[in-house]
Amino acid sequence: MNQHTQGVPEWVPTRDGRRLYAMALPGPGGAAPTVVFEAGSGASRSSWAGVQPTVAGFARAIVYDRSGLGRSAPDPAGRTLDRLADDLADVLDHFGPGPFVLVGHSAGGPIVRLAASRRPGAVAGLVLVDPADEAADVMFTPKFRRREQTALRAGRVLARLGLLRFLYRSLLDAAPADDVRADLRREAFGPGALATQTEQARTFLDELETWRTSPPDLGDIPVTVVSGGLARAGDGMPEDVRAQANAAHALRAGLSPRGRHVVAEHSGHYVPVTEPGLIADEIERLVLGAPAGA
Secondary structure, eight states, rough: OOOTTHHHHHHEETSSOOOEEEEOOOOSSSSSOEEEEEOOOTEEEEEEEEHHHHHHTTOOOOEOOTSSTSSSSSOOOOOOOHHHHHHHHHHHHOOOSEEEEEEEEETHHHHHHHHHHOOOGEEEEEEESOOOOOOOOOOOOOHHHHHHHHHHHHHHHHHHTTTTTHTHHHHHHOOOOOHHHHHHHTTTHHHHHHHHHHHHHHHHHHHHHHHTTTTOOTTTOOOEEEEEEEEEEGGGHHHHHHHHHHHHHHHHHHHHHEEEEETTTTOSSSSHHOOOOHHHHHHHHHHHSSSSSO
């Protein structure tokens, strides 16, 4: 039986008795940090399928499904940022002891920042890919929140009708292998994924807004921020949002003592799909620059 593109399946226990579905590619061995990927708000491990195999050429590379996404069962206690970061911490403990490079896309950006702030000694670097960031004022306006709620309502209707996969046909077509494409068709576009995304959104922006005055402390952890270079209303990044997002990304990178801001010139929001090689290069830069046992 051929190995899946994203590696060997493994169930990760959480501190409160749930299980999270993970897949690991072992990498070449040695002392390089382990790379752990955190997907965007409604996305599963499959969103990293274009990046993870390349990363496995120089480091162990792990993807997982948050509760209620992919193959992980829903979390009956809700999906606050605190619980999301705790789940990531449980993944790190399972695959530990580290060091780790954490990679987060979109809403996954704040999740890896919070988790890293709780385990700074185990984290050798962060790569934030077009992340949600509290420095972007536009995210907290009534207009932005209306856009988000409208998109979620439409998504729930399309998921119930079995039509959501057609809206994301370009993402399906871009999947790097048949096994990943099959996983996406089976797991990514049903009502359960939209229910989880809606539950996460219930508190996410309010919690993120509190970080404007008390953000997670990352100390001297190196931070690379990758921004999309294109404004696209269809992926939630029209021109007004894109401009503020990229300015916030530059600020976030500048706050790190070894920060780096990179623009994916040919991408909108879905950089892991459209420019996976660029992300892999930035991960490699951090992995190879990290001291053993960082």
